[in-house]
Amino acid sequence: GENVGLHLPTLSVQEGDNSIINCAYSNSASDYFIWYKQESGKGPQFIIDIRSNMDKRQGQRVTVLLNKTVKHLSLQIAATQPGDSAVYFCAENYNQGGKLIFGQGTELSVKP
Amino acid sequence: GAVVSQHPSWVICKSGTSVKIECRSLDFQATTMFWYRQFPKQSLMLMATSNEGSKATYEQGVEKDKFLINHASLTLSTLTVTSAHPEDSSFYICSARERTGVAYNEQFFGPGTRLTVL
Numbered sequence: 001g002e003n004v005g006l007h008l009p010t011l012s013v014q015e016g017d018n019s020i021i022n023c024a025y026s027n028s029a030s031d032y033f034i035w036y037k038q039e040s041g042k043g044p045q046f047i048i049d050i051r052s053n054m055d056k057r058q059g060q061r062v063t064v065l066l067n068k069t070v071k072h073l074s075l076q077i078a079a080t081q082p083g084d085s086a087v088y089f090c091a092e093n094y095n096q097g098g099k100l101i102f103g104q105g106t107e108l109s110v111k112p
Numbered sequence: 113g114a115v116v117s118q119h120p121s122w123v124i125c126k127s128g129t130s131v132k133i134e135c136r137s138l139d140f141q142a143t144t145m146f147w148y149r150q151f152p153k154q155s156l157m158l159m160a161t162s163n164e165g166s167k168a169t170y171e172q173g174v175e176k177d178k179f180l181i182n183h184a185s186l187t188l189s190t191l192t193v194t195s196a197h198p199e200d201s202s203f204y205i206c207s208a209r210e211r212t213g214v215a216y217n218e219q220f221f222g223p224g225t226r227l228t229v230l
Contacts, residue, residue, distance in 0.1 A: 008153050036221075043116075043205050043221035044156065089155060098144055098209045100219060102156040 008087060010107040019077040019110075023090035023103045028071060030092035034100070035064060035075045038087045047075070047088075077108075085110045115139055116208050118222035125196055126230055132192045133225045135206030141186035142208035146219065147179075150203040162189045196229045203227075 013019050025033065031052040036044035050057045050064045050073075057064050063076040073090045087107045091100040115138040125131050135145055143164050148156040160181050162168045168181035180192040189208075193200055203226055207219040 034218075041203075041224070041226070043118075043207075043223045045221070046218060049218070098219065099146070099158065099161060100207075101158065102148075105155050 008105050008107045010109060012109045013080050015082060015110055015112050017080055019080045019108060021075045021088050021106045023073040025071050025073055025092045027092060027094045030094040032093040033066060033073055034091045036089045080110050082110045082112055084108060114220045116220045116222040118206060118225050120225060122226040124228045127197050128195055130192055130194045131196055131227060132190055133204055135189045135222055137187045137208040140210045142210060144209040145183060145189040146207045147191050148205045150205060156205060198229045201227055201229045
């Protein structure tokens with residue numbers, strides 16, 4: 001359904017610190033998950049993905065953790081930089097038609 | 113590679129008029145394109161799935177007669193907001209999925225179109 005009247009949760013971190021952004025997904029049958037970064041006025045940008053047969057995946061400065069038991073996804077950003085300031089969304093895919101359902105989103109603010 | 117463009121990037125129109133938004137995959141063929149709507153400070157909401165050469169599949173609560181989708185080629189899908197009203201003002205984003213045999217194909221997102229209806 002629509003996220004009517006909701007406001008984005010925010011996370012404020014100091015430059016150089018690690019950031020952890022959390023997401024609860026809705027469908028236990030979802031088998032593919034993606035984290036996106038969205039800067040103001042732009043479309044989402046792919047960060048990292050993970051399939052349901054994995055519980056951890058690492059990229060450059062980012063790590064995604066998947067806990068299927070509690071339907072929880074997290075994104076860890078190491079050594080957070082001012083350029084990381086954006087809204088971060090998790091998305092789940094639960095059919096091979098590729099339909100993605102986006103989570104609520106978290107606004108990350110990095111203080112220099 | 114894998115660039116998706118949208119045109120226009122922003123549009124202002126009067127209430128009651130229709131607005132067409134184009135979504136193009138510039139360097140790949142997209143059998144499937146998706147249209148999303150995003151209100152300020154909210155998440156992306158999937159409106160419809162568009163498959164080349166067939167009718168779009170709309171999500172529950174999205175009026176198909178108001179949001180006309182055409183996917184006439186493997187590189188172009190259009191969304192027409194008919195008889196637009198101020199409540200249709202939003203950020204419209206498309207994504208395109210490349211045609212391959214892989215089940216988990218990445219979706220490539222366009223830059224979005226800001227629609228303001230006066």
